[in-house]
Amino acid sequence: MTPDEIAARLDAFEVRRIDLPGARRAAVAVTVTSVDERCGIWVLKRPDDMRSHPGQYALPGGSIDPGEDEIDAALRELEEEVGVHVGRDAVLGRLDDYATRSGFVMSPIVCWAGPDRQVAPNPAEVAHLYFATLDEIAVAPRFITIPESPRPVIQLPMLGALIHAPTAAIIHQFAEVIAGRPTRVADLEQPVFAWR
Template sequence: MNSDDVEGVTRERIEAALAAFEPRAAGEDVRDAVGETSASPQRAAVAIAVGRRRDGVTAFLLTVRPDRMRAHPGQFALPGGRVDSGESAAQGALRELHEELGIEVDEAAVLGRLDDYVTRSGYVISPFVVWVGDLLDATIANPDEVAIVLTPTMAELDVEPRFVTIPESDRPVVQWPYAGSLIHAPTGAIIYQFREVVLHGRPTRVDHLEQPVFAWR
């Protein structure tokens, strides 16, 4: 896909790419990243919220968490969080999108999903691709959860990630380069799979990709 095609990715194109992809769900009994089995994993969901910026370019929403947060302060993140009792993972992703960024859309906006990602801290994250259209530039950030709102373009997404080794694990650590930073798993892994599936039609899996040690807790 050339740069013009990337920048002009449409809702229909994204939906078609996701329809051709078979996502993997972790199930009820999961083996976490350190090899321990949990019969009652903590369920979480994130939204890859895609739309059109005012300049007409297709982009998605990425946030930076406040430094004062107890969990993962100052890190890049997709809108999302724990799935509440009685709601589906998709509903949880949409609720979190509204709570964090003030964007409210219904389940018809969900274009598809990617693979579950099991974290070192025992969460099973279910990623959903959500079309927010012109609302991409209409975010109202919740200061308790969001310090910065970013809108990476599809061209910025379409870069080769880095894979590095660490002595603490035999799995490669993924790093997505963006705006002079390196974004790690789980966010970096989910974004990488989104790029592979949607922009290139490749059924790339990411469950083997490691988180950096600082994100293990």
């Protein structure tokens, strides 16, 4: 799938925003790249000694700083965490906002990093950077129940692990949207360990 084809699928998708009073705003970069002509995205694993969300799988992202919009924040975080700079012209589209249990509303921004990019992950924020092909992210999700919530917890079995929401929800929606299926994920739950 080409960046233009991905952009067209995203353009046809009606994005839903979440306005949650009191929530902090954050943005993540769903970064499309290619390695040896195989298209995919970067997924990172946080260091075990991080203060927030240690050892969890994530997309490059973080809080939106004063004076930034979602795009600015996502692209800044991509550069800070992965060492890859792209401009606003690299943005292919966006996905639905996702409200986290830790008090954030995340806005996923999809961007194109170009082929075979050199990366320089920041070891303070990235224990391991994975390249997951579009086929790998199109994996069938698993849904489990927990006593703490009536909502289903999503798990994506990929990268030799189980990836949970919010990352799993965003990756799942991206895979579905570029496959032509406008799937919603706002009602998918995070595991209790990610609520902090």
